[in-house]
Amino acid sequence: MAIEEVDAGSELDERSIxxxxxxxxxxxxxxxxxxxxxxxxxxxxxxxxxxxxxxxxSGSGKSMFxxxxxxxxxxxxxxxxxxxxHPRDGEPIEVLDLSKEELRELRWEEISMVFQGxxxxxNPVLKVRTHFEETLEAHDANVAEGMxxxxxxxxxxxxxxxxVLDAYxxxxxxxxxxxxLIALSMVLNPEVLxxxxxxxxxxxxxxxxxxQLLEDLQAKYDISLVFITHDLPLxxxxxxxxxxxxxxxxxxxxxxxxxxxxxxxxYTRMLLNSTPNLDAPLAEMKPIEGQSxxxxxxxxxxxxxxxxxxxxxxxxxxxxxxxxxxxxxxxRCFRWEAAQAQILLNYEDMLEDRGxxxxxxxx
Amino acid sequence: MSDDGTPVLSLxxxxxxxxxxxxxxxxGDETEVVRAVDGVSIDVMENDVVTLVGESGCGKTTLGKTAxxxxxxxxxxxxxxxxxxxxxxxxxxxxxxxxxxxxxxLQIIHQDPGSSLNPNRRIQTILxxxxxxxxxxxxxxxxxxRILSLLERVGMNPAPDFADRYPHQLSGGEQQRVALSRAxxxxxxxxxxxEAISAVDVSLRVEMMDLMxxxxxxxxxxxxxxxxxxxxxxxxxxHADGQIGVMYLGELAEIGPAEEIVNSPKHPYTNVLRWxxxxxxxxxTGEIPMRKIDVPDPVDPPSGCRFHTRCPEAxxxxxxxxxxTYSDDRHHVACFRENEDHDYWESPKLTx
Numbered sequence: 109m110a111i112e113e114v115d116a117g118s119e120l121d122e123r124s125i126x127x128x129x130x131x132x133x134x135x136x137x138x139x140x141x142x143x144x145x146x147x148x149x150x151x152x153x154x155x156x157x158x159x160x161x162x163x164x165x166s167g168s169g170k171s172m173f174x175x176x177x178x179x180x181x182x183x184x185x186x187x188x189x190x191x192x193x194h195p196r197d198g199e200p201i202e203v204l205d206l207s208k209e210e211l212r213e214l215r216w217e218e219i220s221m222v223f224q225g226x227x228x229x230x231n232p233v234l235k236v237r238t239h240f241e242e243t244l245e246a247h248d249a250n251v252a253e254g255m256x257x258x259x260x261x262x263x264x265x266x267x268x269x270x271x272v273l274d275a276y277x278x279x280x281x282x283x284x285x286x287x288x289l290i291a292l293s294m295v296l297n298p299e300v301l302x303x304x305x306x307x308x309x310x311x312x313x314x315x316x317x318x319x320q321l322l323e324d325l326q327a328k329y330d331i332s333l334v335f336i337t338h339d340l341p342l343x344x345x346x347x348x349x350x351x352x353x354x355x356x357x358x359x360x361x362x363x364x365x366x367x368x369x370x371x372x373x374x375y376t377r378m379l380l381n382s383t384p385n386l387d388a389p390l391a392e393m394k395p396i397e398g399q400s401x402x403x404x405x406x407x408x409x410x411x412x413x414x415x416x417x418x419x420x421x422x423x424x425x426x427x428x429x430x431x432x433x434x435x436x437x438x439x440r441c442f443r444w445e446a447a448q449a450q451i452l453l454n455y456e457d458m459l460e461d462r463g464x465x466x467x468x469x470x471x
Numbered sequence: 472m473s474d475d476g477t478p479v480l481s482l483x484x485x486x487x488x489x490x491x492x493x494x495x496x497x498x499g500d501e502t503e504v505v506r507a508v509d510g511v512s513i514d515v516m517e518n519d520v521v522t523l524v525g526e527s528g529c530g531k532t533t534l535g536k537t538a539x540x541x542x543x544x545x546x547x548x549x550x551x552x553x554x555x556x557x558x559x560x561x562x563x564x565x566x567x568x569x570x571x572x573x574x575x576x577l578q579i580i581h582q583d584p585g586s587s588l589n590p591n592r593r594i595q596t597i598l599x600x601x602x603x604x605x606x607x608x609x610x611x612x613x614x615x616x617r618i619l620s621l622l623e624r625v626g627m628n629p630a631p632d633f634a635d636r637y638p639h640q641l642s643g644g645e646q647q648r649v650a651l652s653r654a655x656x657x658x659x660x661x662x663x664x665x666e667a668i669s670a671v672d673v674s675l676r677v678e679m680m681d682l683m684x685x686x687x688x689x690x691x692x693x694x695x696x697x698x699x700x701x702x703x704x705x706x707x708x709x710h711a712d713g714q715i716g717v718m719y720l721g722e723l724a725e726i727g728p729a730e731e732i733v734n735s736p737k738h739p740y741t742n743v744l745r746w747x748x749x750x751x752x753x754x755x756t757g758e759i760p761m762r763k764i765d766v767p768d769p770v771d772p773p774s775g776c777r778f779h780t781r782c783p784e785a786x787x788x789x790x791x792x793x794x795x796t797y798s799d800d801r802h803h804v805a806c807f808r809e810n811e812d813h814d815y816w817e818s819p820k821l822t823x
Contacts, residue, residue, distance in 0.1 A: 165672045166643070266764045282527060284765060311527045311699035316747040317764045339673045341749030368751050382674045384702040386733055386748055390709055395678035399642075455751050 128153040128194055129300050129332040130219075135176050135189035137169075144403040146185065147172040148356040154300065156196075159326060159333040161347030161364065163340045163379075165400050169356035170336045174304045177334065178215055179203050193218060196299060217247055220298035224305040226285040230277035236288055237273035240295055247296055254295055261291040264328065265321050283314035287321070294329065302334045307342075319346045341383050344368055352376045355401050355411035361430075362437035369459050370448065372431075372439035374416045377451040385455065392454035410441070418443045418450065477553050478514035479660045479693055480538055480577075485511045486546030487533050487721075491770070503770045507533040509721040510547070515661060515693050520713030522696040522704045522729070524744060528766055530721040531697050535663045538695055539577035551576065551660075575605060578654035582666035584646035588638040594622075594649055595634040601656045621652045624689075625682060644671045644679060651683065655690055663695045668703060680707045687711060701748040705733045714801065717741045720769055720777040727802035737804040739784045762823065776806070779821065784808065787818040 130153070137147035147169045154160055164170040172181065181187045191203040195218065206214060215221070223229055230239060237255075244254035259269035265287040272280065272288055280288065286306060293301060307315035323346055326333050337343050343350070350367045352360045352375065360373040371377045378396045385393075398415040401407060410428050413419040422442055430438035441447060453459070487508040508530045515521050515538070523531040536542040537549060540556050548555050554566035556573050581587045588597055598618045602609060609617070615634075622630040625648040638646055647667060654662050664683065668676045680703065687694060694711070698704045701715075708715050708729035715733075716726040717740060725738040736742050739760075746760050763781045767773055773780045779789035788807060797809035807815035 165674055281765065311525075312701070313526050313699070313744060313747040314764075316749070317759055317761075320759055339749070341673075341751050344751060345749060379674055380751065382677055383751075384677055384680075384700075384706040386702050386705060386745065386750055390706060393677050393706060395681070396674055 127156045129156045130154040130177060130194070131190075131192040132176070133190040133192075135173075135187065135191060137172050137176060137181050137185045137187050139185055139403070142186075146356055146403050147176060147187075149189075150176075150357055151189075152351055152358060152361065154332055154334060155349075156194075156332055157326075157330055158348045159323075159335060159346055161340075161343035161350040162334060162336045162353060163338065163343060163350060164336075164353030165338055167402070168353045168400060170338075170353050171304055172356075173353070174221065174302050174334065174336050177203075177300075177302050178219055178221060179206070179211060180215075193300075213247070216243065216293070216298065217296045218298055219300040219302065220293040220296070222290055222293045222301065222303045222306045224308050226282070226289040227277060229289055230285065232277055234276075235273070236275055236277065236280075239292055240273070243292060243295060249296060257297070258291060258295050261294055261325075262288065264325055265291055266317075267291075283310050283318070286310060286314075287318060290318070290322070290325075294325070294331070297329065298331065300332045300334070302336070304336045305338070306335075308337070308339075315342060316345075319343075322346060339383075340379060341385060352379070355406060356403065357411075357440075359412065359441070360437075360439040362433070362439075366434065366437045370433065370437070371453070372433040372437065372444035372448055373412075373441045374418055374443070374447040374451055375412050376439070377447055377453060381451070381454050387458055388454040394454075418446050476517065478516050478550075479519070479552060480515040480695075481550040481553070482511060482513045482534075482538055482547070483550070484547035485534065485537055485544045485549065487530070487537055487542060488545045505769050506721050506772055507769065508537065508544070511718075511721075511723050512547075513538075513716060513723070513726070515695060517660075517693065518687065518691060518711075519693040520687070520696060520708050520711035521694070522698060522708045522713060522715045523718055524698055524701055524704045524715060525718035526699065526766055528769065529718040530769075531718045532665055533721075534718065535665055535695050535697050536579075539579060539661060539663045540573055541579070575657050576660040577663070578657050578659040578661070579663040579665065580647070580650045580654050580667045582669055584643065584650045584670070585638065587650055588646060590638055592637070593634070594636055594638070594641075597638070597649065598622075598634075598653055598656060601653055605657055617656075618652075621655065622649075625649075625652050625686070644675050647671060647679060648682070651686070655686060655692075658690070659692055661693045661695060663697070665697045666699070667696075669698065669700070676703060677706065680710075683707070684710050701733065701744050705729050709733075717744065720766065720772050722777060723796075723803075723805065724778065725802075725804045725806075727804075731802055737802070737809060738778075738806045739782050739808075740778050743781075743783075762821075782821075785821040786815050787821065788813070788815040789821070 133151050135147055135150045136145055138145045162170050162173060175181045176187055193201045193203055240258045241251055244251045262269040262272055267287055277285055307318050335343055344364055347364045349363050351358045354375050360376045371380055382395050396415060401411055407414050409424045409426055413423040428440045428442045430440055431444055433439055485508055489505040489507055491503040491505055511534055513521060525531050533542060537544050543557060551573050554564055554568055558564035559566060559568055559573055560570045599614055602614050618634060619630040622633055627633040627648055668679045671679055696707050704715050714726055715729050717724045719740050724740045736745055743761050760783050761781045767780055775791050776789040776794050779785040794805045794807050796803050796805045807813045
């Protein structure tokens with residue numbers, strides 16, 4: 109695994125992932141004729157069969173990133189850049205060059221998406237079965253075979269296939285509907301699954317249960333998964349690699365173990381410290397002062413500098429590129445070494461017990 | 472509990488059953504009873520925090536609403552400063568407390584602040600409304616002053632600017648601060664915070680909880696805090712030296728001081744909630760410590776211990792007998808595993 113970035117000339121550019129499922133280059137979403145942007149020059153690769161956790165606060169541009177992967181940015185937003193999908197076999201596909209019909213085929217069959225709020229993704233007057241059948245028909249798939257696969261998926265998700273298929277959406281609990289939606293999104297056996305806050309409306313126990321099931325599904329069906337959330341600790345248990353978003357761009361990308369043990373961007377470190385958890389001393393959980401910026405009037409230089417305790421002159425003037433923390437971890441921060449030394453993680457003591465700092469994070 | 476006076480609120484053996492009558496088009500005349508809350512007793516003291524945790528549908532919101540008089544219990548009693556609030560309501564009480572006093576003293580903040588604020592009113596007007604009720608003697612300027620100082624206190628600066636905005640012009644966190652201010656203006660004894668921080672970003676939750684804790688000390692209120700997240704429950708409750716109550720299918724499975732519930736849970740279900748709580752320092756969480764993912768139907772809850780259908784430790788004894796509550800100082804648990812001599816240990820494990 110490697111980090112992929114960004115402007116030409118960056119050293120990180122040369123260490124591309126060997127077998128990417130999706131390559132995203134300089135993706136940018138603008139509104140108001142370019143006056144404000146909600147996704148700013150984002151470049152990253154999704155490795156085949158990896159789970160990439162994209163973490164950001166509300167309004168950081170993370171949902172825009174998800175929509176970009178399917179070229180479904182809501183109007184009047186304009187998406188530019190290059191998004192290349194690599195099927196397991198066959199020629200790479202330029203997503204942004206596809207016709208409407210080609211795009212319709214790509215979505216669901218190759219790249220599928222699960223949104224937050226399963227209830228609004230289902231038609232309330234149709235049985236769950238009808239949703240599966242219509243999806244299969246719309247994509248010219250064999251319905252009988254597809255329904256067998258649907259049953260298998262539902263069982264994988266600890267659901268009783270017959271009961272769920274015969275139910276109307278409102279007859280199922282929130283957790284069941286969300287799992288049925290995950291099964292529906294996978295019924296055409298897609299290569300890539302993009303999930304935008306798929307569990308946010310559920311209670312924690314159901315969220316964790318679903319994450320555990322996703323891990324099993326991901327391994328069983330060889331899918332690449334992009335999981336978008338504001339909840340860093342939640343996704344840490346599932347993601348192979350994490351990308352932290354702040355003010356419409358990625359500020360740090362690293363394998364999960366490295367990120368949790370050695371986060372380098374001050375924002376990442378402060379975000380890790382701000383989340384309540386069960387083990388850290390209570391006094392050391394601290395909120396991040398200030399607010400994240402709106403798409404207009406972004407701060408000059410590093411967008412995080414107004415909230416950053418380590419900001420100095422250069423942070424206000426120029427925008428930091430990725431700095432190599434290791435060959436797999438990059439942070440857009442001039443002062444990442446100071447951040448690691450001065451912003452202590454409130455669970456650091458517990459990390460040492462496990463000896464995970466650095467080390468090999470791959471399976 | 473720390474105080475030795477009368478509890479502000481005292482719930483005794485509270486039971487809330489909802490009748491679900493068959494609809495016009497359904498056959499049969501079987502009335503289904505949803506047992507939302509069954510036999511729960513909790514005391515809330517002055518300046519106390521009682522947190523209820525559990526899954527969706529475990530009855531924590533119903534219990535919270537019953538505690539503050541928004542829901543009439545079908546059994547047991549809810550007492551405010553020693554007087555049954557429903558007797559007060561029905562005029563059967565000799566206490567010199569009116570129903571209005573009770574309702575004023577017990578306030579609520581909802582999960583979704585956006586929908587609890589009138590979208591067509593400015594913040595100033597929204598906050599003036601409760602003030603009109605409790606302090607009709609205040610003039611316009613005095614009212615405005617109180618509102619502004621409270622807005623400042625909850626961190627909304629500059630206050631005059633915020634007071635003139637409409638709810639949609641505020642972020643989710645700011646809306647929740649307005650909802651909190653509105654509850655505080657009534658000078659309440661108890662505020663029910665029903666998933667009050669679940670809708671704000673994870674990174675802002677600590678800030679919101681800190682604010683609520685500061686205000687709790689300043690305004691002398693108690694909180695009933697409802698959450699499905701054990702780490703938030705721990706943060707909020709431990710800071711206030713309160714108790715966490717773990718609910719399962721309408722019953723209290725375990726209740727005790729925050730750190731004890733988190734660090735040495737005794738009920739297998741509390742352990743499950745602990746497993747579900749994301750933890751940065753321990754990523755290898757392993758399999759779900761439960762035999763089934765979905766909660767059984769509360770219309771027909773399992774016999775014996777209600778958790779036996781999912782419990783990883785369940786044995787045959789759990790199917791038939793309802794576990795009593797075993798108490799150890801401030802820590803109470805409803806599980807046979809607390810009794811070393813119970814038949815439980817001799818009976819075969821449930822596997823299915």
